[in-house]
Amino acid sequence: MCTLTWRAVREGGYDLFFNRDELNARGAEQPPRLESIGGVLFAAPRDGDRGGSWILANAHGLTVALLNDYACGWRPPANGAASRGALVMACATAATPEAVVELIGAMTLERVRAFKMVVLDADGRDARLHWDGDSLTGETGETLFFETSSSFATAAVCEARRQRYETLLAGREAAEADELKGFHWTHDHADGAGSVLMRRPDARTRSVIQIRTRHDRVEMDYRPVGENAGAANAGGVTVEFARL
Numbered sequence: 001m002c003t004l005t006w007r008a009v010r011e012g013g014y015d016l017f018f019n020r021d022e023l024n025a026r027g028a029e030q031p032p033r034l035e036s037i038g039g040v041l042f043a044a045p046r047d048g049d050r051g052g053s054w055i056l057a058n059a060h061g062l063t064v065a066l067l068n069d070y071a072c073g074w075r076p077p078a079n080g081a082a083s084r085g086a087l088v089m090a091c092a093t094a095a096t097p098e099a100v101v102e103l104i105g106a107m108t109l110e111r112v113r114a115f116k117m118v119v120l121d122a123d124g125r126d127a128r129l130h131w132d133g134d135s136l137t138g139e140t141g142e143t144l145f146f147e148t149s150s151s152f153a154t155a156a157v158c159e160a161r162r163q164r165y166e167t168l169l170a171g172r173e174a175a176e177a178d179e180l181k182g183f184h185w186t187h188d189h190a191d192g193a194g195s196v197l198m199r200r201p202d203a204r205t206r207s208v209i210q211i212r213t214r215h216d217r218v219e220m221d222y223r224p225v226g227e228n229a230g231a232a233n234a235g236g237v238t239v240e241f242a243r244l
Contacts, residue, residue: 008124013214031237043239052085061122072114074133097127
């Protein structure tokens with residue numbers, strides 16, 4: 001239940017936006033903070049229930065983002081599913097998309113529910129992975145800088161958001177950063193479930209994250225979404241650190 005968009009910038013780097021949608025029954029998110037593993041700085045918000053993350057940016061200029069794949073009917077064995085958010089955290093020190101592909105490919109995924117993962121390098125070049133319960137594959141052929149997911153009316157909601165994104169592009173290869181920001185804060189009161197800023201009786205968009213990577217800096221801006229759709233809540237955090 002999330003939406004991801006991004007754009008590479010001419011001078012090197014990228015702008016990325018991520019809406020995290022979650023059930024109301026889930027615990028509160030933990031905002032990102034500056035962390036370090038093996039001398040590599042990174043920032044990642046955390047899931048309040050299991051401690052993993054849906055998105056991470058590090059000092060190599062690498063961003064790893066994960067979306068659940070609700071279109072996949074496969075489910076792990078009844079002895080319990082492993083955390084998809086732990087996969088993101090395992091990539092905290094990776095320097096390239098190829099390193100992430102190798103890292104995730106070496107993991108045992110039989111207890112991990114289906115997911116899609118998008119990895120951007122320091123220049124905005126992307127790699128996409130898909131785990132469907134049977135195999136981990138690299139996704140190719142997708143030209144839109146866009147991914148979305150929904151546990152509710154999956155096909156219809158994803159198609160509606162995709163069409164909205166294509167309308168935003170108006171035939172261009174990519175949108176401007178301010179256009180993407182507006183896209184991610186758009187709520188349609190007539191179609192709350194299909195909105196990019198989603199609102200349903202049982203779930204809503206919890207936060208909007210913007211990552212800005214340039215040749216010397218990485219910035220993650222985290223904005224929790226208020227109870228009123230379309231409004232930012234108190235408690236926003238911006239984490240900024242130098243590139244390696």
